[in-house]
Amino acid sequence: MSLKDIQLQVDQWIKEFGVRYFNELTNMAQLTEEVGEVARIIARRYGEQSEKESDKNKDLGEELADVIFVVACLANQTGIDLEKAFQKKLDATTQRDNNRHINNKKLK
Amino acid sequence: MSLKDIQLQVDQWIKEFGVRYFNELTNMAQLTEEVGEVARIIARRYGEQSEKESDKNKDLGEELADVIFVVACLANQTGIDLEKAFQKKLDATTQRDNNRHINNKKLK
């Protein structure tokens, strides 16, 4: 499933079940909501917050998938090709940061 | 470029240039940072905040790509197959919400 396929599948899903895209600001609030749900799991399984029984069956993969879904919505409604953007970003980060982390003592 | 490829490319990038993955909590803070940069653009181009000259060349695609990069880092370091998670989520959302939005008057 390529990022192109994901953008297509999300577009089809919105047309078939979503009526239309929420406006961009609503989708931005949805992205914040979904990232908050990732944070809820991370704070408990990798941080120091305790995990209640009701939280133990939450699925981090599901919450990360929700983030990707909303990112694809924002990309679709603002005309962004995520695959192109991702490759461009990876190339730029490689150029900018190729020796940034080697000097980071915190990673030793 | 499939989600699998993305997880692989991110893994290779981290091994080649990143020394190692940041711990999960640091990557959670990075995800929050990158989503904040998406929000900065959305508030100005789709919201009511004014856009300073220095903001005008910011690239929403680049910031969305940054979100995907950190999501892939979190998935890699927590053993999640994003492709599987995304498909599972799409199926579950279809089952749960297939007529949720049709009754949403706000979308008329």
Add this chain to the structure above:
Amino acid sequence: MSLKDIQLQVDQWIKEFGVRYFNELTNMAQLTEEVGEVARIIARRYGEQSEKESDKNKDLGEELADVIFVVACLANQTGIDLEKAFQKKLDATTQRDNNRHINNKKLK
């Protein structure tokens, strides 16, 4: 209840009931989680997302109070006087932005 009182009350609460502060990264994840819960309500009551019955009794004031609680935890554990920081920020923003918004056509 001043911001100083809030920082004091939070400190007392942590000592009496919290055992100790979570580390800063865990509290950063908690802040992201709480802001996600604010976003959940905003997306439904001021955005285009539909509001399920289970969401209708969520209290925006309670979620904003949670954000303030975690902000106070971060300030306490990093030695920040929020009252001073807030006043300094208000003065700086007044100097920097005193005519920024007047020219913002989106606010007419």
Add this chain to the structure above:
Amino acid sequence: MSLKDIQLQVDQWIKEFGVRYFNELTNMAQLTEEVGEVARIIARRYGEQSEKESDKNKDLGEELADVIFVVACLANQTGIDLEKAFQKKLDATTQRDNNRHINNKKLK
């Protein structure tokens, strides 16, 4: 400076310099942006991300103050008394969590 004073000062600032409040969705994006800027500092000073020279003079107190400013905007425009909400929340959390953290081995 009480939370009431803060809500008043923010209201005066908006009327004097801000023309009017941004709509709630724009302010939600602004809150996400400001929390992202807190995360940027936390990831570098308390997490494993390296801190570039350009980041070293960023002031965590200023970013936390920005979060409080936007929380006050959202409270003002949605009719919430933050002081009441905070006290109510502190009482509820005390009742709900008064022995939650004592059993949290991660805090030993």
